[in-house]
Amino acid sequence: MRMGALHKWAIAAFLALGTAPALADQLVTDLSEHKIAIRSNFTGTQILLFGAVEANTPGERALDRDVIVVVTGPSRAMTVRRKARIAGIWVNHDSLVFPRVPSYYAVASTRPLEVTAGIDILKREQIGIDNVDLGTPKAQAMDGREEILPPDDEASFIKALIRNKKREKLFISDPGGVTFLGQTLFRATVDIPANVPVGLYTATVFLLRDGQVVDAIASPLYIDKSGLERFIYRLAHAQPLFYGLVAVLGAALAGWLASALLRER
Amino acid sequence: MQIYLPIAELPVNVLVILAMGAAVGFLSGMFGVGGGFLMTPLLIFLGIPPAVAVGTQSTQVVASSVTGALAHWQRGSIDFKMGGVLLAGGVLGSLSGIFIFRLLTRLGQIDLAISLIYVVFLTIIGTLMMTESLRAMRAAARGTPLPASRGGQHSWMHGLPFKMRFRRSKLYISVIPPILVGYFVGMLSAIMGVGGGFIMVPAMIYLLRMPTSVVIGTSLFQIVFVTALTGVMHSVENQAVDMVLGLLLVIGGVVGAQYGVRAAMRLKGEHLRALLALIVLLMGLRLGWDLVTTPPDLFSISDLAPHS
Numbered sequence: 001m002r003m004g005a006l007h008k009w010a011i012a013a014f015l016a017l018g019t020a021p022a023l024a025d026q027l028v029t030d031l032s033e034h035k036i037a038i039r040s041n042f043t044g045t046q047i048l049l050f051g052a053v054e055a056n057t058p059g060e061r062a063l064d065r066d067v068i069v070v071v072t073g074p075s076r077a078m079t080v081r082r083k084a085r086i087a088g089i090w091v092n093h094d095s096l097v098f099p100r101v102p103s104y105y106a107v108a109s110t111r112p113l114e115v116t117a118g119i120d121i122l123k124r125e126q127i128g129i130d131n132v133d134l135g136t137p138k139a140q141a142m143d144g145r146e147e148i149l150p151p152d153d154e155a156s157f158i159k160a161l162i163r164n165k166k167r168e169k170l171f172i173s174d175p176g177g178v179t180f181l182g183q184t185l186f187r188a189t190v191d192i193p194a195n196v197p198v199g200l201y202t203a204t205v206f207l208l209r210d211g212q213v214v215d216a217i218a219s220p221l222y223i224d225k226s227g228l229e230r231f232i233y234r235l236a237h238a239q240p241l242f243y244g245l246v247a248v249l250g251a252a253l254a255g256w257l258a259s260a261l262l263r264e265r
Numbered sequence: 266m267q268i269y270l271p272i273a274e275l276p277v278n279v280l281v282i283l284a285m286g287a288a289v290g291f292l293s294g295m296f297g298v299g300g301g302f303l304m305t306p307l308l309i310f311l312g313i314p315p316a317v318a319v320g321t322q323s324t325q326v327v328a329s330s331v332t333g334a335l336a337h338w339q340r341g342s343i344d345f346k347m348g349g350v351l352l353a354g355g356v357l358g359s360l361s362g363i364f365i366f367r368l369l370t371r372l373g374q375i376d377l378a379i380s381l382i383y384v385v386f387l388t389i390i391g392t393l394m395m396t397e398s399l400r401a402m403r404a405a406a407r408g409t410p411l412p413a414s415r416g417g418q419h420s421w422m423h424g425l426p427f428k429m430r431f432r433r434s435k436l437y438i439s440v441i442p443p444i445l446v447g448y449f450v451g452m453l454s455a456i457m458g459v460g461g462g463f464i465m466v467p468a469m470i471y472l473l474r475m476p477t478s479v480v481i482g483t484s485l486f487q488i489v490f491v492t493a494l495t496g497v498m499h500s501v502e503n504q505a506v507d508m509v510l511g512l513l514l515v516i517g518g519v520v521g522a523q524y525g526v527r528a529a530m531r532l533k534g535e536h537l538r539a540l541l542a543l544i545v546l547l548m549g550l551r552l553g554w555d556l557v558t559t560p561p562d563l564f565s566i567s568d569l570a571p572h573s
Contacts, residue, residue, distance in 0.1 A: 039269065040268050040269050040509075041267065041268070041269065042269045043267045043269070043276045077568070078567070078568060079567050079568075080564055080565070080566050081564065081565050081566075081567070082563055082564050083564075083565070084563075089377075089381075089556045090556060090559070090560055090563075091377055092374060092377065092565070144372060156564075157564065160566075161564075161566055163562065163564070164565065165566065194276045195275050228271075229269060229271040232508055232509065233271045233272065236271075236272055236500065236506070237504055241501050243500050243504075243508075244496060244497035244498070244499070244506060247324050247496060247500060247506045247508050248327055248496045250324075250511075251327040251328040251331075251511065251515060252327055252331045252489070252493065254328045254512075254515045255331025255332040255335075258519045259335040259336060262336075
């Protein structure tokens with residue numbers, strides 16, 4: 001979906017190049033790491049995105065120039081539930097299922113997003129947490145039947161989704177997080193929290209000029225469990241029966257060991 | 266020192282988990298209870314997902330009940346026939362508990378259900394134990410021993426069919442009540458991640474009228490197999506058993522239980538029971554408080570349940 005948008009943009013850029021090739025600035029970027037391994041001592045990390053803007057118009061000072069960095073994790077369906085008080089007890093009541101929520105979304109930019117580009121451009125490129133396409137939500141009443149929520153109610157669910165994701169540090173917005181070192185070099189650090197979901201991530205750097213996207217580069221970032229962590233996780237999901245038997249027999253063995261040690265005392 | 270839990274998918278402090286395991290192990294050694302009903306809520310307070318807390322806790326109960334059951338086996342204080350009947354009910358109960366767990370997870374009500382069941386049971390058990398131990402303490406102060414209260418005979422129980430002779434328990438009763446007791450405890454084990462001794466032991470004494478000498482051993486025998494089944498089922502159904510977390514809990518629990526047994530020797534029985542009752546009541550109050558106070562955020566998010 002993102003790649004599709006980029007692809008379309010690439011064609012547009014190519015066409016634009018044909019008309020005014022001399023004016024297009026170009027990006028060169030890289031990531032400090034392309035693979036993050038979650039081991040037993042993993043407590044979160046940071047990735048560094050850096051790069052340079054190669055100006056093809058050397059004489060010209062680019063004043064209205066912005067760099068935006070977006071890191072997204074694999075999308076999955078999420079359920080947002082709203083509690084209501086029933087007989088004095090808080091109970092999960094209505095719920096809304098969003099079909100495509102990025103499990104992780106971080107955006108950093110040179111200036112606040114509102115001043116970098118128009119909302120239509122931000123929406124098209126899905127830049128900014130509020131501009132991510134979450135798919136068409138489906139509402140459910142407490143008894144599991146589908147219902148239709150009024151639009152402002154739906155908006156409060158979307159706000160709640162973003163608020164909860166931000167609290168889990170899985171949605172991050174850092175206006176001013178991209179800093180220029182001199183005229184061409186820029187860098188941004190993005191926090192990867194300890195509870196980060198595994199999967200294929202995409203780090204995209206956008207170059208904007210006068211509110212228009214002039215270049216974008218996407219690079220992959222793999223986050224995966226590693227070592228014993230990976231082995232246990234894989235086993236639990238691929239061979240759940242075997243895993244359960246091993247866990248239970250291991251526990252029984254530990255109990256037997258303890259009783260054997262006790263008897264010796 | 267932090268360690269990343271592969272199934273719960275979050276890092277926890279090793280020392281905190283070991284200390285919790287030791288504290289609950291201490292209490293279980295002191296009071297002779299499994300301690301599952303204390304550990305599961307503690308794990309949930311720590312932020313471990315309820316499914317993982319319940320699934321993992323069941324493996325910890327396997328370990329501690331194996332230790333206890335072996336000791337009773339050596340002493341010959343297990344009624345295997347009665348244990349088998351309780352186990353038959355327990356297996357059915359555990360399977361239906363797993364089914365209910367899955368259904369509630371899909372409906373988004375599992376957290377509420379676990380909390381509610383805990384509040385109800387902790388409050389009832391805590392109150393019963395507290396009044397009983399206070400009465401015992403008052404009687405001890407007056408110097409009059411409490412008459413062994415044995416209520417009226419359960420005549421309805423003797424009219425039930427499918428009678429069976431349990432030699433070790435010196436009983437000739439219908440198998441229906443023990444199967445029902447086993448079923449109920451098995452269901453609780455699957456939903457709450459407990460062994461269920463705190464329900465089964467009183468039921469065996471007051472309902473089935475088993476001699477106290479074989480009650481604990483027989484209940485531990487049943488708990489070993491029912492929680493083992495529960496652990497396997499939670500692995501298969503929800504992939505919710507975290508081996509790393511389970512190992513830490515078992516280590517802490519084994520160490521804590523040693524000191525608990527020793528500490529118990531220095532305290533009077535009724536004081537011990539009053540103390541346990543107090544802990545149980547406080548736990549129930551804390552969980553109940555969370556249910557009725559307005560939560561800081563009315564909205565919560567979760568990945569879609571894997572089975573829906």
